[in-house]
Amino acid sequence: MNELLFSLVILGGSFLAGMLGSLTGLGGGVVLVPMLALLFKVDLHYAIGASLISVIATSSGSAAAYVREGFSNIRIGMFLEIATTIGAVVGAWLATRTPVRGIAIIFGVVLLYSVYLSLRGHDDETVPQNKWSDRFKMNGTFPGPDGKEQKYAVKHISGGFATMFGAGTLSGLLGIGSGAVKVLAMDHIMRIPFKVSTTTSNFMIGVTAAASAGIYLRRGYIDPTLAAPVMIGVLIGSLLGAKILVKSNVKSLRLIFSAVIFFLAIEMIYNGVVGKV
Amino acid sequence: MRKPSDKQVDEFIGQVLRAGVLLSSAVTMIGLVLYLWHHSASTPNYHVFHSISGKLRHLRQLFPDAFHGDPVAIIQVGILLLIATPVARVAFLVGAFALERDRMYVAVSGLVLAVLLYSIIFFR
Numbered sequence: 001m002n003e004l005l006f007s008l009v010i011l012g013g014s015f016l017a018g019m020l021g022s023l024t025g026l027g028g029g030v031v032l033v034p035m036l037a038l039l040f041k042v043d044l045h046y047a048i049g050a051s052l053i054s055v056i057a058t059s060s061g062s063a064a065a066y067v068r069e070g071f072s073n074i075r076i077g078m079f080l081e082i083a084t085t086i087g088a089v090v091g092a093w094l095a096t097r098t099p100v101r102g103i104a105i106i107f108g109v110v111l112l113y114s115v116y117l118s119l120r121g122h123d124d125e126t127v128p129q130n131k132w133s134d135r136f137k138m139n140g141t142f143p144g145p146d147g148k149e150q151k152y153a154v155k156h157i158s159g160g161f162a163t164m165f166g167a168g169t170l171s172g173l174l175g176i177g178s179g180a181v182k183v184l185a186m187d188h189i190m191r192i193p194f195k196v197s198t199t200t201s202n203f204m205i206g207v208t209a210a211a212s213a214g215i216y217l218r219r220g221y222i223d224p225t226l227a228a229p230v231m232i233g234v235l236i237g238s239l240l241g242a243k244i245l246v247k248s249n250v251k252s253l254r255l256i257f258s259a260v261i262f263f264l265a266i267e268m269i270y271n272g273v274v275g276k277v
Numbered sequence: 278m279r280k281p282s283d284k285q286v287d288e289f290i291g292q293v294l295r296a297g298v299l300l301s302s303a304v305t306m307i308g309l310v311l312y313l314w315h316h317s318a319s320t321p322n323y324h325v326f327h328s329i330s331g332k333l334r335h336l337r338q339l340f341p342d343a344f345h346g347d348p349v350a351i352i353q354v355g356i357l358l359l360i361a362t363p364v365a366r367v368a369f370l371v372g373a374f375a376l377e378r379d380r381m382y383v384a385v386s387g388l389v390l391a392v393l394l395y396s397i398i399f400f401r
Binding site for chain 1: 283290294305308320352353385386389
């Protein structure tokens with residue numbers, strides 16, 4: 001396969017990965033990394049480096065649309081970004097010290113857990129008041145089901161912070177946005193309304209990925225000629241996926257795609273165990 | 278200076294992100310098209326990891342190369358612009374919190390900015 005054909009195939013594959021990522025709500029990286037590593041036999045370090053770049057593009061590209069909805073909570077996001085960025089630096093540090101097989105196995109396990117989290121549904125229970133939430137100015141409002149503004153507060157800030165550190169580490173180690181773990185921390189642990197959790201998580205993903213992308217770049221793990229078609233493909237695919245998501249009820253589609261991701265996860269673990277990555 | 282509302286800050290940050298992504302993907306796209314124009318027949322090798330050429334990692338050499346039309350250097354500039362986009366978002370938020378006189382969040386966002394700059398510039 002020559003360079004032109006290879007780039008076009010990568011572009012098309014990344015487009016599909018971006019679309020699948022946004023339809024399942026798991027992000028482009030979770031499909032992209034296994035695709036590059038298993039299907040195209042790209043070295044896992046390059047695959048992760050290219051994926052990080054596409055994660056930044058997707059997060060920043062879709063954020064402009066989320067801003068208009070006005071759901072995201074900048075203060076909560078910024079506060080938790082302390083944990084995710086430090087975690088991302090630790091993850092990038094671990095990436096050079098973990099054997100490629102180990103990274104593949106961890107990737108698969110995280111993928112399985114993310115699919116489980118995304119299918120489990122969410123908690124709609126919110127807390128009306130919390131002392132620490134007041135102190136850190138994290139309270140906010142969001143449009144409730146009856147159209148009226150509903151107030152919310154935040155609890156278990158330290159638990160959410162610790163989980164966010166873990167999400168950042170996984171992001172730096174595996175080159176994914178780890179949005180599912182970020183939403184777990186905000187929605188499930190801190191009891192932030194689901195819509196606020198997902199949009200705030202989307203904002204945080206770009207900042208988290210930038211912290212580890214800089215390290216990958218200076219180590220030479222980001223190959224420009226691979227990262228370019230990946231970034232453009234994933235960006236267009238995920239923006240299109242988000243449009244489809246708004247227009248149609250995709251519950252059954254989501255189940256099918258989750259099955260695809262489940263299969264990818266098993267494949268990653270298997271290849272890690274037998275050492276074929 | 279007048280205090281900006283949270284909504285104005287949101288809108289502005291949204292525009293910064295959109296501009297950053299548009300600019301960086303346009304630059305990357307130009308580089309990729311030029312690269313494929315020149316190298317379409319060669320065989321790619323991403324299977325074996327070999328750290329990319331050192332000159333792409335030094336800004337002093339990267340920008341002159343990009344201006345002279347080196348396709349890979351142009352892509353690299355696009356990637357750098359993309360990484361700079363979320364960093365710019367955090368930097369603007371430091372400013373916005375300062376205008377709102379919210380000292381706690383000037384410190385919080387300042388800390389995030391410091392971690393980002395540290396990781397991008399110094400961390401090995």
